[in-house]
Amino acid sequence: MAARALLSRRTLASVLRNDAKPLRVGFAAAAAATHSRRGLHVYTLPDLDYDYGALEPVISGEIMQLHHQKHHQTYITNYNKALEQLQSSIAKPDSSAVVKLQSAIKFNGGGHINHSIFWKNLAPAREGGGEPPKGSLGWAIDTHFGSFEALIQKVNAEGAALQGSGWVWLGLDKELKRLVVETTPNQDPLVTKGPNLVPLLGIDVWEHAYYLQYKNVRPDYLKNIWKVINWKYASEVYEKESS
Amino acid sequence: MNLLLPSTASSSSSLSPSALFPCYSHGFSSSSFKFSKKESRCTRKAKRTEITAKFELKPPPYPLNALEPIMSQETLEYHWGKHHRTYVDNLNRQIDGTDLDGNSLEDTVVISYNKGDILPAFNNAAQAWNHDFFWESMKPGGGGKPSGDLLKLIERDFGSFEKFLDEFKTAASTQFGSGWAWLAYKESRLDVGNAVNPLRSDEDNKLVVVKTPNAVNPLVWNYYHPLLTIDIWEHAYFIDFQNGCRNYISVFMDKLVSWEAVSLRLEQAKARIMEREEEAERKRREEEEKPTISKATPELWTQNE
Ligand SMILES: [Fe+2]
Numbered sequence: 239m240a241a242r243a244l245l246s247r248r249t250l251a252s253v254l255r256n257d258a259k260p261l262r263v264g265f266a267a268a269a270a271a272t273h274s275r276r277g278l279h280v281y282t283l284p285d286l287d288y289d290y291g292a293l294e295p296v297i298s299g300e301i302m303q304l305h306h307q308k309h310h311q312t313y314i315t316n317y318n319k320a321l322e323q324l325q326s327s328i329a330k331p332d333s334s335a336v337v338k339l340q341s342a343i344k345f346n347g348g349g350h351i352n353h354s355i356f357w358k359n360l361a362p363a364r365e366g367g368g369e370p371p372k373g374s375l376g377w378a379i380d381t382h383f384g385s386f387e388a389l390i391q392k393v394n395a396e397g398a399a400l401q402g403s404g405w406v407w408l409g410l411d412k413e414l415k416r417l418v419v420e421t422t423p424n425q426d427p428l429v430t431k432g433p434n435l436v437p438l439l440g441i442d443v444w445e446h447a448y449y450l451q452y453k454n455v456r457p458d459y460l461k462n463i464w465k466v467i468n469w470k471y472a473s474e475v476y477e478k479e480s481s
Numbered sequence: 482m483n484l485l486l487p488s489t490a491s492s493s494s495s496l497s498p499s500a501l502f503p504c505y506s507h508g509f510s511s512s513s514f515k516f517s518k519k520e521s522r523c524t525r526k527a528k529r530t531e532i533t534a535k536f537e538l539k540p541p542p543y544p545l546n547a548l549e550p551i552m553s554q555e556t557l558e559y560h561w562g563k564h565h566r567t568y569v570d571n572l573n574r575q576i577d578g579t580d581l582d583g584n585s586l587e588d589t590v591v592i593s594y595n596k597g598d599i600l601p602a603f604n605n606a607a608q609a610w611n612h613d614f615f616w617e618s619m620k621p622g623g624g625g626k627p628s629g630d631l632l633k634l635i636e637r638d639f640g641s642f643e644k645f646l647d648e649f650k651t652a653a654s655t656q657f658g659s660g661w662a663w664l665a666y667k668e669s670r671l672d673v674g675n676a677v678n679p680l681r682s683d684e685d686n687k688l689v690v691v692k693t694p695n696a697v698n699p700l701v702w703n704y705y706h707p708l709l710t711i712d713i714w715e716h717a718y719f720i721d722f723q724n725g726c727r728n729y730i731s732v733f734m735d736k737l738v739s740w741e742a743v744s745l746r747l748e749q750a751k752a753r754i755m756e757r758e759e760e761a762e763r764k765r766r767e768e769e770e771k772p773t774i775s776k777a778t779p780e781l782w783t784q785n786e
């Protein structure tokens with residue numbers, strides 16, 4: 239009797255250990271194996287270069303954690319699923335399923351692309367966040383927008399005016415060799431506005447990006463976020479892409 | 482802009498559609514992200530002194546704490562007290578002294594939609610209307626199952642109440658961004674050009690589930706009569722559910738929907754449809770009774786040429 243109780247307690251413990259908590263890990267590992275056999279890349283959540291709380295008081299640690307661990311993770315999970323379904327639909331072949339998947343791929347793939355850039359665009363103030371761009375990007379901003387302040391005003395105005403969910407971007411048009419400010423709805427990446435557009439800076443204006451802290455006042459979020467913008471990253475991309 | 486066309490939420494494929502959408506997230510327990518509820522209270526008064534206000538911000542038909550613990554007072558204070566108020570204030574400011582001034586809110590929505598080529602006032606007008614409609618779609622102790630005519634129609638058009646629930650929840654959880662999901666009564670328009678369907682009946686009209694992006698609502702398509710809506714902008718559920726959008730949608734259907742309001746709207750829609758038909762019929766008869774005048778008009782044209 240005692241032995242049986244012990245056994246079942248052990249079984250329970252092992253169930254808890256192996257199934258309950260790491261269920262997702264187990265699933266992901268199994269999925270990864272399938273993928274690699276089929277040669278499909280599995281996307282994973284990129285680490286941040288700073289702590290969740292490091293952007294405070296501009297962006298709270300709670301927002302950062304939820305945004306990174308939950309929102310970004312969900313885009314990645316669903317992007318991987320969509321790609322897997324795409325591969326099997328192509329293999330079948332089932333053209334209507336392939337076409338039907340496009341919106342989910344654009345949305346979830348876009349969500350992954352955009353957030354990956356967004357995290358790079360941010361840096362704690364003590365690590366240079368908010369320091370205006372120097373060098374060639376600084377010059378280009380003055381040339382195209384008049385001044386750095388004029389650029390900020392333009393981005394803030396367009397970001398505030400965007401209806402619903404979306405992104406406001408500073409991009410480089412590689413063809414015309416000029417800087418542009420654009421907005422995209424939902425999770426559309428900048429490239430949907432033009433094949434030659436390279437994102438230098440993207441600001442998430444979905445409500446989930448600021449609601450816990452700024453509630454309905456998106457303009458305040460936009461006004462403050464410049465204090466933690468990582469212009470070093472934008473400059474590096476600019477220099478690489480414009481040379 | 483295909484986004485602005487009605488998109489019926491069907492789930493007919495073998496792919497599970499909701500699995501790839503924003504609301505879908507697994508293994509997330511909202512308890513790990515509880516935030517302090519006592520933060521700031523909304524006490525701001527509307528400052529309308531300089532505007533000769535046309536549209537009033539109507540309060541929800543229940544106290545702001547009446548939907549607790551599902552929808553918190555804090556959510557209502559922001560959602561009604563700030564978001565909704567801003568839409569109304571901005572709309573009043575926008576239409577002041579313009580051609581749009583003096584219309585009902587519903588007409589302002591349709592006129593400013595401008596057949597898809599939207600005018601600047603549209604977003605505020607539609608959001609003002611949508612939120613009024615949303616507050617009245619809920620009640621404390623709501624949810625459960627509808628009854629009477631409404632239930633019969635739901636069973637006729639969706640197969641069963643459960644299938645309707647599925648379709649509605651799928652529509653709501655598969656938004657790619659901000660927007661709304663709706664149950665609407667769709668008027669059948671079998672009439673083509675000047676040929677009139679001789680056997681029109683109530684049976685031709687049916688219930689449909691649709692979703693709309695951002696501010697768009699079914700009024701703009703004409704012949705859609707909205708009966709129920711759920712707000713799926715993140716501000717509607719973020720304070721109470723964080724990213725648990727599916728949870729919010731489920732609880733909304735289980736505990737908040739006012740089926741009385743939906744039934745009443747169905748009756749009103751039927752009455753409105755009948756009114757429109759009688760009006761159309763009256764116009765037709767008038768035309769028929771005045772054949773000489775309608776023939777004379779083209780002749781005048783020919784003479785002018
Ligand atoms: Fe985001």
Ligand SMILES: [Fe+2]
Pocket residue numbers: 560564612712714716717
């Ligand atoms: Fe709302």
